[in-house]
Amino acid sequence: MPFYERAHGLAIEAGDRLTQSYVVRHFGFAEMAAGQLDDARQHFEESVRLRREIGLRPGVAAGLLALADCAFQAAERPEEARKYIEEARSVAEECGAHGILRWILESEQEMA
Secondary structure (H helix, E strand, O other), X not given: OHHHHHHHHHHHHHOOHHHHHHHHHHHHHHHHHOOOHHHHHHHHHHHHHHHHHHOOHHHHHHXXXXXXXXXXHOOOXXXXXXXXXXXXXXXXXXXXXXXXXXXXXXXXXHHO
């Protein structure tokens, strides 16, 4: 985590929103692994926001998939997970992100 925190600070200093989006996303994965799903969701939402701002459509799709996985792990939010999966699929199809579409299919199978 110290390396991610340093990378985050440097990305903010440099105004590098792409790197910020990746670092914040990894903060989300760390929080999700620790069972801190609300904190993870906030990090994933921030990553998606940054990616939308810079127009990184495949990254938006990947971020939405992370939000879906997070919502799925919070067992009380299956509808939210489906909403994120649908949006992730739509974005990935629009921008031709075939690798992310495969990840979406794998996630759907795990969630079924």
